[in-house]
Amino acid sequence: MRAALQNSSVIGPTVGFVRLPHAEGLPLPAYESTGAAGMDVRAAVPDDRPLLILPGKRALVPTGLILEIPEGMEGQVRPRSGLAFKHGLTVLNSPGTVDSDYRGEVKVLLINLGDEDFAVTRGMRIAQIVFAVVTQAAVEERSLAGGTARGSGGFGSTGTA
Ligand SMILES: O=c1ccn([C@H]2C[C@H](O)[C@@H](COP(=O)(O)OP(=O)(O)OP(=O)(O)O)O2)c(=O)[nH]1
Numbered sequence: 001m002r003a004a005l006q007n008s009s010v011i012g013p014t015v016g017f018v019r020l021p022h023a024e025g026l027p028l029p030a031y032e033s034t035g036a037a038g039m040d041v042r043a044a045v046p047d048d049r050p051l052l053i054l055p056g057k058r059a060l061v062p063t064g065l066i067l068e069i070p071e072g073m074e075g076q077v078r079p080r081s082g083l084a085f086k087h088g089l090t091v092l093n094s095p096g097t098v099d100s101d102y103r104g105e106v107k108v109l110l111i112n113l114g115d116e117d118f119a120v121t122r123g124m125r126i127a128q129i130v131f132a133v134v135t136q137a138a139v140e141e142r143s144l145a146g147g148t149a150r151g152s153g154g155f156g157s158t159g160t161a
């Protein structure tokens with residue numbers, strides 16, 4: 001297994017991670033390669049009590065982490081393609097939004113779209129978080145929207161080929 005990327009080679013803002021007692025002993029999220037867009041996050045479920053997700057069912061998986069994301073950024077909770085491909089396991093609300101002012105525990109809403117039970121075990125890398133810059137927009141009510149060449153065409157209006 002490749003070692004997770006060292007902090008020193010990261011160019012970008014700093015996100016704070018507060019570890020809750022049930023994440024004690026688990027590695028903090030980390031980029032698994034130099035160009036990884038997302039940090040893999042781990043399940044902070046008890047060692048002796050894996051979380052079983054039956055086919056078609058969903059579960060909120062604790063990460064044991066509180067994040068301090070810089071203002072003007074968000075955390076996007078995304079599925080891992082390997083889990084999706086091999087087990088049909090995905091993030092139901094993907095991409096989950098972690099707001100910069102959220103100070104609760106980050107949780108991952110997994111759903112099992114596969115046909116077998118899936119056991120989430122302690123320390124399993126269940127999802128990835130991408131940190132991205134976001135903009136808050138001001139709202140201005142207008143009576144008419146300005147014209148464009150597209151107009152109201154959408155939902156396949158330009159064809160498929
Ligand atoms: O996958 C996720 C999505 C959200 N959250 C946390 C962080 C986020 O800041 C908060 C609220 O998320 P969201 O705005 O998507 O949910 P809501 O249903 O609108 O809840 P709220 O009314 O609390 O905003 O829940 C997670 O831990 N994991």
Ligand SMILES: [Mg+2]
Nearest residue numbers: 097098099102
């Ligand atoms: Mg909300």
